[in-house]
Amino acid sequence: MFRWNSVTFKEQADHYHMQHSHLSSTGGHSLWVRACHWLATIAFLLLAFTGIEILMVHPRLYWGETGNDLTPALFELPISRNYKHQGWTASRAFFNEAGSPVSAGRTYDIFNQNGWGRSLHFLAAWFLVATGLAYLLLGAFSGHFRRHIVPARKELNRRSLWSDIVSHARLLVPSATGGPQYGLLQKITYAGVVFFALPLMVVTGFSMSPTITATFPFLLDLWGGFQSARTIHFFATIALLLFLFIHLFMVIRSGFRSQFIAMTTGNKYGKEKDHHAP
């Protein structure tokens, strides 16, 4: 029976690790993987922080091309004083017909730190895009994706997937390996982040640029409009933050110190100096 006892936990996890020989490590993280990992981490944290600030300025999300305080929202988030504020002059219709669009003037001093918020968001986005492009090129040409990230066809069967899900559900996390090989769920998750979630963030971000959508109007059609892109950008952020928490949890369960050292120095056993390695 699994117990929340650190010795028993470690024994069980290492036993699980030995049974699953595909998890045996082949080498530490290479320099470019480590560089990309930390650059992307810093960029992501800055993007998440400034992204939340930007959302706080207008904490309403919509679907379609338009959305503002005078139109219905999909939902609103109570994350700043701008939430459902009532500082508006009486609304006036644009046209003499029922259901005409209206205008009203804002009389409320809203929370707005977008001056630095937006500029820092886009600066961090440059780092993420540059790091991401370097990572995708290096990963494709070095064989890193083929060997470590994309699940091999023979691993992809219902039985191994189920057994990996069960061991994750039982929190059977093997000791730090300090690098590849990765487990099946781990590979699927990393592939989802680097090939799907992060590119989705970038493309939905581009879809909110008036200059970029002037050149590439199909970006608006892709999502169904500016506000749809903004809403997808929001949900992809939630997915990535969820990934970050699970990733951190797994790193801590498997040995935070050695995993951190491995991702920083490249030593696969997570020791501080090479000569300590067995």
Added chain:
Amino acid sequence: MEKKRIITRREAIMSGLAAMGGLLLPGCTRVGQLPPTYGNILRMGDALTYAAHRSLLPGQSLVREYSHRDISSFPATGTLNPGDSSRPNHSELYAKLHHGDFRDWRLSVEGAVARPGLYSLEDLMRFPSKKQITRHTCEEGWTAIAEWQGVTVRRVLESAGILPSGRYVNFFSFDGWADGIDMFDALHPQTILAYAMNGKQLPVPHGAPVRLRLETQIGYKSMKYLQRMVVTEKFDDHGDAGSIKLGWSWYNGI
């Protein structure tokens, strides 16, 4: 295993640097002058975005134009009436012009132009008019669609005769705001001085009598309550009247 790597570290770094150089090089030739950064890292990021947009995106692409049924409700934000005496720094002149239904309003076109002059609403309406139904994209995150009618900035500048040294077009408003755009955006076919919104005279909360519509940038670049339009050779941050001093980006194509 290490030796089998196809791309060596040095090759990777060198090709990365070469790619970055390739990105920035056209920026130096086509952008002309970058906005000042004041040693501020955020302003450097803004300048990089500006250089990338100007060098990587083709020509003056037109923004999407919508149909009449796409017109949406449209909040008025920022200054709602520069003549409102309860406002600090309110404009007596604007209140007077508003009282006279803007018959005495004139747009002063000055700077690096051959024929500086004053343009009344009637003068502007005599130019061929341009109508466009476009999306306003506010930096706050909201969007709205409206029909705008006006004269292209290009037509007015041509009438005044831009001197070859002109590089920037600066706008000064009755609410004390000042901002500039580069000639690339000023001469864009959809950059207009709008005097009508949704088929009616431009309402005061939306910038009467004339506002700028700069469709390729974020909303706050489309200045309301225009008073002067000044062509300059040099970039002007407009000090305390401009956006940069307040910590906002000058270029807002994103």
